[in-house]
């Protein structure tokens with residue numbers, strides 16, 4: 001057996017041919033996005049639970065640096081939102097990656113302006129029922145303004161800010177306001193939230209003066225309820241019938257970590273050409289989420 005054959009066997013373990021979603025399975029914007037992008041990716045990640053078989057982008061060392069940068073930036077902002085003084089955080093940054101210091105200065109200068117008296121809830125997790133399962137959302141920051149507006153702020157640490165249309169199509173842009181509209185009563189004195197009071201904001205240190213704002217509404221909530229219910233039913237049907245086709249457009253595979261399982265190449269795409277909207281982001285901040293208590297409604 002030559003080495004390439006051995007490699008293929010290592011990369012393709014025997015996998016089950018029938019599947020089921022555990023009753024405790026929770027949908028998230030990531031899992032829904034994965035299914036919509038490529039049903040096979042959903043299967044490999046959430047049913048086979050395979051992890052990191054291929055490098056997502058090249059060069060590897062730089063990709064790892066950027067991932068760590070994203071994690072460090074989220075932690076830094078979380079500490080600031082929690083009330084740690086800028087002077088202390090500045091001192092801690094003295095020996096850090098210069099890129100982190102630049103992002104931090106951009107944050108201090110350009111972060112979204114919040115009115116005095118705004119209540120801040122960093123790293124907030126909410127979930128709502130969805131077709132027999134639960135749909136969860138993890139907010140980097142929920143800001144409740146004195147005027148009754150609810151801002152969901154997401155710190156995005158990818159290299160490039162996507163076009164607004166691409167952001168608007170993202171699952172996250174639908175799931176986060178939808179979940180807050182249904183599960184946010186605890187932040188509104190026990191009263192239901194008016195969807196029109198919710199706004200999703202993406203803020204990029206790479207484009208600090210160009211945040212993207214997405215106001216929500218009752219019409220969008222209704223649209224998203226139908227969309228998410230329909231998508232969840234599609235996933236349930238795919239699981240029942242074990243039908244997980246590979247995405248047709250092979251460009252999608254360029255930055256997918258599962259390329260080797262699908263015979264879609266062994267080498268990651270170039271980091272410099274990373275198209276933010278088509279890939280799993282180089283943002284490992286989610287690895288910390290396991291430590292965060294979930295609030296269920």
Ligand code: SF4
Pocket residue numbers: 038040041044246247252253256257258259260261262264
């Ligand atoms: S490599 Fe392509 S076909 Fe395979 S899981 Fe990833 S996106 Fe889907």
